[in-house]
Amino acid sequence: xxxxxxxxxxxxxxxxxxxxxxxxxxxxxxxxxxxxxxxxxxxxxxxxxxxxxxxxxxxxxxxxxxxxxxxxxxxxxxxxxxxxxxxxxxxxxxxxxxxxxxxxxxxxxxxxxxxxxxxxxxxxxxxxxxxxxxxxxxxxxxxxxxxxxxxxxxx
Amino acid sequence: xxxxxxxxxxxxxxxxxxxxxxxxxxxxxxxxxxxxxxxxxxxxxxxxxxxxxxxxxxxxxxxxxxxxxxxxxxxxxxxxxxxxxxxxxxxxxxxxxxxxxxxxxxxxxxxxxxxxxxxxxxxxxxxxxxxxxxxxxxxxxxxxxxxxxxxxxxxxxxxxxxxxxxxxxxxxxxxxxxxxxxxxxxxxxxxxxxxxxxxxxxxxxxxxxxxxxxxxxxxxxxxxxxxxxxxxxxxxxxxxxxxxxxxxxxxxxxxxxxxxxxxxxxxxxxxxxxxxxxxxxxxxxxxxxxxxxxxxxxxxxxxxxxxxxxxxxxxxxxxxxxxxxxxxxxxxxxxxxxxxxxxxxxxxxxxxxxxxxxxxxxxxxxxxxxxxxxxxxxxxxxxxxxxxxxxxxxxxxxxxxxxxxxxxxxxxxxxxxxxxxxxxxxxxxxxxxxxxxxxxxxxxxxxxxxxxxxxxxxxxxxxxxxxxxxxxxxxxxxxxxxxxxxxxxxxxxxxxxxxxxxxxxxxxxxxxxxxxxxxxxxxxxxxxxxxxxxxxxxxxxxxxxxxxxxxxxxxxxxxxxxxxxxxxxxxxxxxxxxxxxxxxxxxxxxxxxxxxxxxxxxxxxxxxxxxxxxxxxxxxxxxxxxxxxxxxxxxxxxxxxxxxxxxxxxxxxxxxxxxxxxxxxxxxxxxxxxxxxxxxxxxxxxxxxxxxxxxxxxxxxxxxxxxxxxxxxxxxxxxxxxxxx
Numbered sequence: 001x002x003x004x005x006x007x008x009x010x011x012x013x014x015x016x017x018x019x020x021x022x023x024x025x026x027x028x029x030x031x032x033x034x035x036x037x038x039x040x041x042x043x044x045x046x047x048x049x050x051x052x053x054x055x056x057x058x059x060x061x062x063x064x065x066x067x068x069x070x071x072x073x074x075x076x077x078x079x080x081x082x083x084x085x086x087x088x089x090x091x092x093x094x095x096x097x098x099x100x101x102x103x104x105x106x107x108x109x110x111x112x113x114x115x116x117x118x119x120x121x122x123x124x125x126x127x128x129x130x131x132x133x134x135x136x137x138x139x140x141x142x143x144x145x146x147x148x149x150x151x152x153x154x155x
Numbered sequence: 156x157x158x159x160x161x162x163x164x165x166x167x168x169x170x171x172x173x174x175x176x177x178x179x180x181x182x183x184x185x186x187x188x189x190x191x192x193x194x195x196x197x198x199x200x201x202x203x204x205x206x207x208x209x210x211x212x213x214x215x216x217x218x219x220x221x222x223x224x225x226x227x228x229x230x231x232x233x234x235x236x237x238x239x240x241x242x243x244x245x246x247x248x249x250x251x252x253x254x255x256x257x258x259x260x261x262x263x264x265x266x267x268x269x270x271x272x273x274x275x276x277x278x279x280x281x282x283x284x285x286x287x288x289x290x291x292x293x294x295x296x297x298x299x300x301x302x303x304x305x306x307x308x309x310x311x312x313x314x315x316x317x318x319x320x321x322x323x324x325x326x327x328x329x330x331x332x333x334x335x336x337x338x339x340x341x342x343x344x345x346x347x348x349x350x351x352x353x354x355x356x357x358x359x360x361x362x363x364x365x366x367x368x369x370x371x372x373x374x375x376x377x378x379x380x381x382x383x384x385x386x387x388x389x390x391x392x393x394x395x396x397x398x399x400x401x402x403x404x405x406x407x408x409x410x411x412x413x414x415x416x417x418x419x420x421x422x423x424x425x426x427x428x429x430x431x432x433x434x435x436x437x438x439x440x441x442x443x444x445x446x447x448x449x450x451x452x453x454x455x456x457x458x459x460x461x462x463x464x465x466x467x468x469x470x471x472x473x474x475x476x477x478x479x480x481x482x483x484x485x486x487x488x489x490x491x492x493x494x495x496x497x498x499x500x501x502x503x504x505x506x507x508x509x510x511x512x513x514x515x516x517x518x519x520x521x522x523x524x525x526x527x528x529x530x531x532x533x534x535x536x537x538x539x540x541x542x543x544x545x546x547x548x549x550x551x552x553x554x555x556x557x558x559x560x561x562x563x564x565x566x567x568x569x570x571x572x573x574x575x576x577x578x579x580x581x582x583x584x585x586x587x588x589x590x591x592x593x594x595x596x597x598x599x600x601x602x603x604x605x606x607x608x609x610x611x612x613x614x615x616x617x618x619x620x621x622x623x624x625x626x627x628x629x630x631x632x633x634x635x636x637x638x639x640x641x642x643x644x645x646x647x648x649x650x651x652x653x654x655x656x657x658x659x660x661x662x663x664x665x666x667x668x669x670x671x672x673x674x675x676x677x678x679x680x681x682x683x684x685x686x687x688x689x690x691x692x693x694x695x696x697x698x699x700x701x702x703x704x705x706x707x708x709x710x711x712x713x714x715x716x717x718x719x720x721x722x723x724x725x726x727x728x729x730x731x732x733x734x735x736x737x738x739x740x741x742x743x744x745x746x747x748x749x750x751x752x753x754x755x756x757x758x759x760x761x762x763x764x765x766x767x768x769x770x771x772x773x774x775x776x777x778x779x780x781x782x783x784x785x786x787x788x789x790x791x792x793x794x795x796x797x798x799x800x801x802x803x804x805x806x807x808x809x810x811x812x813x814x815x816x817x818x819x820x821x822x823x824x825x826x827x828x829x830x831x832x833x834x835x836x837x838x839x840x841x842x843x844x845x846x847x848x849x850x851x852x853x854x855x856x857x858x859x860x861x862x863x864x865x866x867x868x869x870x871x872x873x874x875x876x877x878x879x880x
Binding site: 015016019023026028030031032033034036037038039040042043045072073086089090093094095096097098100101102105124125128129131132133134136137138139141 | 359362371372373378427428554555586785820826
């Protein structure tokens, strides 16, 4: 019965340790903002932060989460980077269908935590694991650059 | 049990056909306020709900009720903008709500409540604006009554009625109750477009915030107390039968509750997805594929090629004939012939197909991201043997649709599983089952022959298309007596070029996979075929491909307009960086005209890189230009993915692709710069969710030809052909 922390709250999920974190979040904890897309870490829709690092929760077994800190889309706005990214996403009206956007936002937040002024190559490297079938990539890129400006201005 | 569910599914299909045919009368729409009676009786005191499309609360909040599904195309913003314009609402007070299933929300474009064919704005163009205008008239009447002035002397602006003195004002919220006692007007006048304040503006979408913080609810997010989660081992082909199911190991998985065999596959029901998935993986199912046993991509290709050749050789169903095609070719100074082909494609929506269903007694309730909730109500009433009025459908946000969610297969299966198990059931397709479940863009082969006169003008065109029929396979349409499936030929038989001698024909062949509507439907492959072939003819004539097209478009001002605009905005003919070349293509689909210029380079290993795409769009009158630009850009990405990667193939009756490693989608690092230019127009609105897709594949292929001299005649592009030694 793995114990870990989700969005600052200790949790205790009654599930097999081989079950991916995604299903614990979505079904046991009813945090449905994190999405199921492929089940193989190929699309990024399920991206969450594990101790601050982006991981694909569909392929992260609960056993690997034991004792660690998970942050999801529902709480990332409480961080400075998360707030800047979400505001930039709204300002650029990024989403179309929106299904991939939780994962996009989580990957973008992790990128900006790592690089204050990401280049286009940095954005490609950090974001190319997140598929968007609606084709919002240019808006995502613009929003990340805007969020970086906001974060640097406030520093 | 198998017999029961077979019967139910057959009943569902029959019902669907009847339902669709039976509602065709909805096309004749005069001035009506659909759902007026239902809405007004439901309105609580203090609230103004003059018709199905809107209500105004005492605090002034305007809620627009949208009957169409939101799948990214922006209808949850466009429909409110149309209502709010004629209502003269304050946009800041406007909210949107998804409608229940009700005939009031039938899309006049096709007489049913469904979302597809890029029809939402076009279909509702009159009705929702009239609904807004009628509500405005009632608010004005209420204010005029209070002020004891003539209604005609009052004005409205941004959610207020303005007194003839120009000073006194009454807000719509304050007037709501009084307005609800007014008699709806018999006729309303709509605004002159020059007076639009909301339509035509790049307003922000109403659904963005919820899609950025994770709170938007998609079908897969539905929660019902006590529900089970089902995962299916889907039949490899429609009609395949599970002749042996060994489920002991599946049932031994902790959390698995039951295993149920449906005609479409074997379902494992469990306490959650992971247990259901493990159960599914532990199933041993032996399938009898019947006549699909030998299905392979080689067989598909040879059958469709034979169909294309037959249709070209004066067999097949004639979709367009003009002049004397054979004589025209015989007299031509120069002839060019080529065969093009395109594969089956999956929609690959980011949200795997899913539906939550709860059948209890004589009631059915479902939560689904569906494009066809209206027809689904009729189908599910048959599936569950209940009255249609007892089928309640919650249309959730759609994590992509692209036509796939128009099909009823997943809502039928979830409803059957709930009916049989007695529990609420959330059915989730794995990505692999989603991809292998059929409903593909048809594969197609075309044989073209063109003739140029001594001056290099195109004087004859013959074409034969070999392709399966979506109409015949849809379950609710039929091929007309001409024998031409409109979807198989669209984009080819309605091409814009002025050619005196033509014969374009359809050779229907049915290799077996279930075919379906895929973003831009027949145009998605046919525009690649014809716009590449026209480019070949331009090259054979020794002419610039832009000027060659332009000279054939004198009778087609809207095509010519977008072609010229795209060429001009892209700087056609101007210098480009070394190794970068341009290609151009155009198309009209769903009432909108789009031309695209692609700038492409080809690496030594043959990999093409699309640097920039310039699109020009004439979609008639504009509701929201920013949503239009985004839809065109997204459609270009959708078409580029198909051109570069898209391919569903078959071997021994089974689909060979399963997930994004073998059905790749374009990623961030491959994204070109995109510019979309909207041409001003006073024409009726065209669709916008699909028309950006067709021109991109030929624009890129034509640029690759300009770069390499190699003509790619198959999708996806075979980059091995482009490799430099």
